[in-house]
């Protein structure tokens with residue numbers, strides 16, 4: 001333990017408590033993935049992808065590095081691991097520990113070096129059959145373009161799991177307890193010197209409460225101790241390097257120059273001259289969230305005031321950033337919690353608590369839109385993406401241990417399935433027996449619309465919900481395949497985007513099914529941000545061209561799921577998005593649910 005802590009603190013600038021938490025998270029990943037494989041995988045039915053490249057960032061140089069490598073390995077893949085150039089030593093120690101534990105040297109190899117050279121060469125190698133990436137949204141796009149069109153031996157696109165940045169907001173209404181808001185905002189924004197993808201970037205406070213929140217926040221910021229993280233008393237260490245420091249300071253100076261109110265506590269301003277790449281914790285007031293053009297990866301919190309009647313508009317503005325990683329809400333009004341949670345386009349939502357420190361298996365972690373492709377790290381679906389073949393019941397198996405403890409809530413799923421039932425009835429009447437059977441099977445297999453309680457500590461309620469990816473681009477040259485794709489989309493509750501050439505075929509379907517089809521003249525040219533998945537039936541040449549065209553679209557990374565003509569083996573989990581909601585049930589002065597015990 002001590003050598004790992006020492007490396008994390010010396011190489012990555014982690015505080016002692018962050019270093020301990022990081023070792024714990026790495027161990028959690030190892031145990032979680034190993035347990036899943038031991039209980040649900042079988043060598044003859046669960047086949048690996050082949051060589052997998054794991055590219056990780058410096059900000060969780062042990063936990064994320066180990067999480068990626070462990071997942072790829074337990075799924076049976078040899079791993080080529082490229083750590084961030086800033087943190088090769090801790091990665092080397094992690095690999096040494098894996099070898100020491102008996103992992104064959106050939107199965108996990110370390111390739112330290114620069115992203116633009118070693119990383120790019122690795123991703124460009126045609127032998128790599130899967131890519132796991134955690135890092136910036138910009139680099140993820142480069143990787144997507146590099147691998148677009150590379151197919152595995154079965155002619156399917158190789159998987160790219162990309163977990164990227166965020167523009168994370170916390171909404172605070174006037175009913176929230178200010179003391180609690182401030183504690184949670186400070187830890188969310190400034191822990192790890194703000195160098196977490198999950199970190200709070202924009203605190204949105206109802207105007208009636210804003211002055212009081214700002215006053216208390218400024219006081220709390222002054223209590224943070226900035227300095228060498230080798231000292232146990234230190235809360236905020238340096239940022240990773242001089243380049244990062246210069247970029248963050250430039251951002252702060254730009255906003256100062258534009259006349260925005262910028263606060264840094266005098267204690268920190270005087271300490272900023274100490275040797276090292278420090279940036280004082282900073283609060284910048286904005287007029288509007290749209291003033292932020294990109295993620296600022298450091299200890300900078302932005303604050304927006306909003307009018308009570310403008311909450312919906314604010315939620316739209318947050319969603320319009322295109323990112324969807326974490327979102328927080330502080331309120332004592334249940335209707336507001338429901339309104340914010342239901343409209344959030346974020347992978348991890350936190351209620352009346354801080355919004356960092358997701359725990360493996362409790363708050364499976366990962367975003368949507370510009371924040372990542374999924375599946376969530378430390379969640380039940382992650383390992384399945386690292387297989388080239390798995391049995392039809394693999395998704396159900398992945399949920400078995402959770403469902404054995406408490407069955408899922410399927411209320412929303414029943415509502416989602418009404419259109420699938422309409423298609424099944426139409427297929428039966430039209431004599432399309434195979435399609436009707438496929439609809440029934442998809443209806444049984446689909447998990448979209450289910451909600452599950454995950455284990456967690458008393459005082460916290462953690463739910464994991466599967467929701468439809470809203471629009472699915474559908475490509476098929478045969479009508480039978482187009483209808484199979486439609487059944488898959490309806491089973492998950494989404495909308496199928498069909499080329500306008502299929503307008504007359506769509507018109508023969510029942511009205512309620514037609515309501516889930518959107519006809520577009522040139523869907524590939526569309527920049528529609530709601531397009532979040534793609535289904536393809538057909539041969540390799542057209543598939544390569546499709547993947548390359550999709551990789552040129554602006555916005556989020558869209559994965560293509562390809563099947564041979566006539567196949568109805570659609571992996572339905574690719575058409576859903578995962579949402580983890582963590583609620584501090586003790587926030588309003590106690591855990592009321594405990595009163596129901598006994």
Ligand SMILES: NC(=O)c1ccc[n+]([C@@H]2O[C@H](COP(=O)([O-])OP(=O)(O)OC[C@H]3O[C@@H](n4cnc5c(N)ncnc54)[C@H](O)[C@@H]3O)[C@@H](O)[C@H]2O)c1
Nearest residue numbers: 056057058083084115116119120135136139163164165197
């Ligand atoms: N969503 C998540 O789970 C998550 C977790 C941690 C960090 N992040 C994000 O990571 C970013 C910070 O990390 P970073 O600065 O290390 O990110 P980065 O994108 O600069 O680098 C990440 C990795 O990619 C490599 N790389 C860079 N260019 C490459 C190229 N052309 N080809 C192949 N590899 C290349 C780097 O060497 C590094 O190993 C932030 O945006 C943060 O939000 C996301």
Ligand SMILES: N[C@@H](CCC=O)C(=O)O
Nearest residue numbers: 196197198356357358365
């Ligand atoms: N999983 C971490 C963030 C990882 C990205 O930096 C958290 O939840 O705080």
